[in-house]
Amino acid sequence: MNDLRGFKAFFFDMDGVVFNSMPVHAEAWEIVMGKHHLPFTARDCYLQEGRTGQSVIDECFVRCYGRHATDDEWQPIYKEKSALFYSHGKAPLIDGIRDLLFWLKQHPASPLIFLVTGSGMRSLLDELNEELPGIFARERMVTAFDYTHGKPDPEPYLIAYEKARATCPDLRKEECCVVENAPLGVLSGKQAGLFVAAVNTGILTEHDLLAAGADITFPNMPALHTYLQTPQPHHL
Ligand code: CA
Numbered sequence: 068m069n070d071l072r073g074f075k076a077f078f079f080d081m082d083g084v085v086f087n088s089m090p091v092h093a094e095a096w097e098i099v100m101g102k103h104h105l106p107f108t109a110r111d112c113y114l115q116e117g118r119t120g121q122s123v124i125d126e127c128f129v130r131c132y133g134r135h136a137t138d139d140e141w142q143p144i145y146k147e148k149s150a151l152f153y154s155h156g157k158a159p160l161i162d163g164i165r166d167l168l169f170w171l172k173q174h175p176a177s178p179l180i181f182l183v184t185g186s187g188m189r190s191l192l193d194e195l196n197e198e199l200p201g202i203f204a205r206e207r208m209v210t211a212f213d214y215t216h217g218k219p220d221p222e223p224y225l226i227a228y229e230k231a232r233a234t235c236p237d238l239r240k241e242e243c244c245v246v247e248n249a250p251l252g253v254l255s256g257k258q259a260g261l262f263v264a265a266v267n268t269g270i271l272t273e274h275d276l277l278a279a280g281a282d283i284t285f286p287n288m289p290a291l292h293t294y295l296q297t298p299q300p301h302h303l
Contacts, residue, residue, distance in 0.1 A: 070298045071176055074244040076231045078224060078261070079168075081184035082116065083248035085195070088158035089113065089269050095151040096123070103144055105131055113269045117185055117218040117251035120145040160198060161268055163288030168202045170292065179234060180207060183227045183245075185218055187211030206230070219251040224259035246291065250279035257281075266291050 083089045093109040100107035105127045115123050121141050128136040136144075171178055182195070182203050187210060195203045209227045216222045224245060232238050245256035245263045250271070256263040257280035265281035266288055267273060273284045285291045 069175060071171075071174065071178055071295055072244075072297075072299055073242060074178060074262070074295070075176070075235060075238055075242040076179040076181065076228075076244070077171060078181045078183045078227045078231075078243060078245045078256070080245075080247045080249070080252050081182055081186055081191075083161070083268050084246055084266065085161060085164055085182070085199075086158040087161045087268065089116065089248075091152055091155045091158060092116075093270075095148050095155075099144060099148040099151060100124075100127060102147075105144075109270060113271050114250060114275070116249035116269075117255075119217070120148065157194070161288055163292060165199065167288055167292045167295075168199055170296075172202055179231050179238075181209065181227045181231060182207070183209045183223050185211055185223070218255035219258065221255055221258035221260075224256050224261055228259065228261065247281070250275055253279035253281045264291055264294075 079085060082092070089112075093112040096107055096112045097109055105124075107127055112123075115126070118126075124141040124144050125136045128134060128140070168180065171180055180202060184191075188194075191210060192203065192205055192208065207230070209223050209230065211217065214222045214226055228238075228240065228243060231243065240260045241262060243261045245252075245259075245261045247253045247256055247263055247265050248268045253263050253265050253276055263281050265276035265279075265284045267276060267284060267286055268288070273286075276284050283294075285294065
């Protein structure tokens with residue numbers, strides 16, 4: 068089975084799509100916000116995934132106190148949350164992502180594989196190469212260093228599309244499949260005019276992802292893999 072459902076490029080988000088880092092983010096946010104008497108649930112964390120730490124804390128202040136958080140307020144909270152997050156060490160891969168990525172990499176149609184992330188870690192490529200050797204390359208990555216406006220703005224995915232067209236000039240937007248797990252990421256891909264497959268790797272509902280505009284949703288990564296391997300039904 069060699070089908071890719073008409074897609075020539077795949078744009079993968081990272082947190083919650085490649086690495087299973089969201090449970091640790093959610094737990095760290097819940098604990099630290101609770102310590103500071105700010106109401107914040109794991110669901111809030113998943114719904115806001117993709118926003119900066121400052122914006123997450125600020126939104127909570129507005130909801131709770133009707134005013135914005137000052138620098139002296141949000142900075143220590145964010146520092147605490149980051150320390151707690153990093154104390155857990157490296158996140159494991161999402162179940163099924165390794166098989167999907169290596170299947171794509173070895174596919175005779177040679178689809179382009181991009182990483183499009185809000186992360187700004189300089190060690191990112193090394194870490195990715197350790198876990199998934201040869202899958203990603205710097206010229207096929209869009210990170211926080213490459214754009215001005217993060218998700219849900221379309222800019223990260225528009226940059227990925229332009230970079231992909233440098234290799235494949237005829238590439239059409241409908242031939243690009245964004246793989247996302249979070250509503251704001253889905254919104255970013257849709258605003259860029261691309262097809263968005265949402266894989267629900269966290270605690271949200273399928274409705275949360277469809278409401279953000281996802282073209283199709285999957286309960287897990289193997290389900291997306293199976294979909295891409297299944298020939299498209301012919302219209303009679
Ligand atoms: Ca994500």
